[in-house]
Amino acid sequence: MTQDETAKIVEALLFAANTPLSLSRLAQLAGKEPLAIIQAIEKLNQDYETTGRTFRIHQVSSGYQLYTLPDYGQWVRSLFQHTHRTRLSKPSLEVLAIIAYEQPITKPEIEKLRGVDSSGPILTLLERKLIQVAGRAKRPGGPFLYRTTKEFLRYFGINDLSDLPRKEDLEDFLIRRDQSTTDEGPLKLVGTMESQVDKTAEGDQ
Incomplete structure (x- = not known):
């Protein structure tokens, strides 16, 4: 199989997938070594740039899309002018920013930092799969520990937590990303469109 053929297979897989595909998954599906997949992706992006295409293959949350x-x-x-992304409320973004930088962290610790009950935002973030339970704290009562997920990385268009801005700028960064994927990063061409639904920000505390 030539590099051009490998590139075409990778392109077809990414076009058909509705979620990011990991390097190992692409290699498995294409029947090629991971290095060949990386080279194919680089070639495709070079071709897209050379021919003036309006899209690129982007790595996010340990996958490609x-x-x-x-x-x-x-x-x-x-x-999608008649639909809107499901935007997170300010309290949810505030809690998410705390979890992103302090993880793993418990609900009482989050509430100590915020000064208010955070049950609603935490439930919303769990339902949106932006955070997950990461065990229990080793203390009386054993409260749940929370941490961010791969969906958090995908949703905000970053590859890993090291791509996050400084702690003091994180909440504003998350707000901008949540409001518009085109202001701060690439807009998805192919992929999950759960965020493109007709809803308003949830009314949690």
Whole structure:
């Protein structure tokens, strides 16, 4: 199998997938070594740039997915002009920012930092699969520990936690990412569109 053929297979797989595909999964599906997949992705992105295509293969949350370039976001967004992304409420974003930097962290610790009950935001974040239970704290009562998930990385368009901004800038970063994928990063061309539904921000505390 030539490199061109491998690249075409990788492109077809990414086009058909509705979630990011990991390097190992792409290698398994294509029947090639991981290095060959990386080379194929690099070749595809070079070809896309050379031919002026409006999308690229982007690595996010330890996987790869096709994304449109930010310059063309306004036209893609118009395709969904009657729908809106499910935006997180400010309390949910506040709790998410705390968890992202303090993880693993318990609910009492979150509430100590916020000064208010955080049951609603935590439940919302769990339902959205942006956080997960990471065991119990070794203390009386054994409260649950919470940490972010791969979906958190995918949703906010980052590859790993090291891509997060400084702690003091994190909440604003999450708000901007949540409000518009085209202002701060690439807009998805192919992938899950759960966020493109007709809902308003949830009314949690």
